[in-house]
Amino acid sequence: MLFGLEDLRVLEVADPVPGPGEVLVRVEAATTCGTDVKTWRRGHPLLGPYPAVFGHETCGVREDTGERVLVGDSVACGACRSCLAGRPQICREPRWVFGGFAERIAAPEAALHAVPDGLDPAAAAMAEPLAAAVHAIARAPDKQVAPDVGVLGGGPMGQMLAALLVAEGRTVTLADRHAERRAQAEETGAMSAERLADHDVVFEAVGRPDAWRAAVQACAPGACVVFVGGCKADSDASFPTRPLHYDELDLRGAFHHAPEEVDRALALLADGAVNWRALAAGPIGLEDLETALASGNDGPARKWVVHPTTK
Numbered sequence: 260m261l262f263g264l265e266d267l268r269v270l271e272v273a274d275p276v277p278g279p280g281e282v283l284v285r286v287e288a289a290t291t292c293g294t295d296v297k298t299w300r301r302g303h304p305l306l307g308p309y310p311a312v313f314g315h316e317t318c319g320v321r322e323d324t325g326e327r328v329l330v331g332d333s334v335a336c337g338a339c340r341s342c343l344a345g346r347p348q349i350c351r352e353p354r355w356v357f358g359g360f361a362e363r364i365a366a367p368e369a370a371l372h373a374v375p376d377g378l379d380p381a382a383a384a385m386a387e388p389l390a391a392a393v394h395a396i397a398r399a400p401d402k403q404v405a406p407d408v409g410v411l412g413g414g415p416m417g418q419m420l421a422a423l424l425v426a427e428g429r430t431v432t433l434a435d436r437h438a439e440r441r442a443q444a445e446e447t448g449a450m451s452a453e454r455l456a457d458h459d460v461v462f463e464a465v466g467r468p469d470a471w472r473a474a475v476q477a478c479a480p481g482a483c484v485v486f487v488g489g490c491k492a493d494s495d496a497s498f499p500t501r502p503l504h505y506d507e508l509d510l511r512g513a514f515h516h517a518p519e520e521v522d523r524a525l526a527l528l529a530d531g532a533v534n535w536r537a538l539a540a541g542p543i544g545l546e547d548l549e550t551a552l553a554s555g556n557d558g559p560a561r562k563w564v565v566h567p568t569t570k
C-alpha cells in the first residue's frame with residue numbers, strides 16, 4: 260500500500276470483500292509500468308486517498324470458478340457521450356480497478372478477461388499495456404497508406420508498438436537515446452536511430468512536451484502523429500505551424516483501450532506475436548517492489564514481474 264510519496268509498505272491485511280458484481284481474484288502476476296513509478300514518486304490523480312492500493316496490470320485466478328483471468332484496469336460506464344459513441348476508452352465516468360500488487364484483489368466481474376490456455380500469467384498481465392498499443396495503432400492510418408513508421412521512445416510502450424508494427428509488415432524505425440533500447444528494438448526487426456525524420460506515421464511514446472514537438476517535426480508531408488505518451492498534468496506543447504498547415508499533418512491522441520482490444524492483445528500474446536519475455540524483469544516479491552520502482556528507467560526497457568505470493 261502507498262502511504263504517501265515514495266512511501267510503500269507491505270502489510271498483512273484481511274482479504275478484500277467483494278461487493279455486488281465483484282469477484283475475488285488470487286493474483287499470480289502483476290507487472291509494473293511507468294505509471295506505477297510516477298504514482299509512487301509523485302502520486303496520481305486517480306489514486307484513492309492514502310493509504311492506497313495500486314497496480315493495474317494484473318493476472319490471477321478467480322476464487323469462485325478457478326479460471327485464469329486478466330483483471331482489466333477499468334470498466335467504462337456505458338452511458339456517457341463517449342461510451343454511446345463507441346469509444347469506451349475515453350469514458351467520462353470509468354471505474355478504475357487498482358490493487359494488483361497484492362495477494363488478492365476484489366475486481367468487478369465486468370473488468371475480467373479470459374486468459375488463453377497456456378499463456379503465462381506475467382504475459383497476460385502485459386496484455387493491459389499491449390492493448391493500449393493495439394489501440395494506438397488503430398488510431399493511425401493503415402499499412403497501405405502509411406508503410407513507413409517512426410516510433411519515438413524505446414520504453415516498454417515504444418517496444419510493444421514497434422513489435423506490433425513490424426508484425427504488420429511495416430517498416431519501423433524506433434528512436435531512443437539509450438543504445439540498449441535501440442538494440443531491443445532491433446531484436447524485434449525494427450531499425451533504430453537517434454532521431455526520426457520523414458515518416459508516414461510517428462507514434463510518440465515518451466510523454467514529454469519536447470518529444471511531442473519532435474514527433475511533429477519527424478513527419479513526412481501528409482503524415483499522422485499519434486500521441487501515446489501522457490505528459491505531466493497541465494503540460495503545454497508547442498508545434499511549428501508551417502508543417503501542420505502546408506503539409507496537412509494529422510495529430511491524434513491515443514488513450515487507453517477498449518475491452519475488445521484487451522482480448523486482441525491476449526490473443527496476440529498467445530500467438531507469440533510479441534516477445535514479452537524480452538521486456539520482463541524478475542520475478543520479484545512484493546517486498547522488493549519499492550526497490551524495483553526506485554531502480555530508475557535508464558538502460559533497457561523492462562517491466563518488473565511481481566509474484567505477490569513470493570517472499
Ligand SMILES: [Zn+2]
Nearest residue numbers: 292294316388
Ligand atoms: Zn500500465
Ligand SMILES: [Zn+2]
Nearest residue numbers: 336339342350
Ligand atoms: Zn462512459
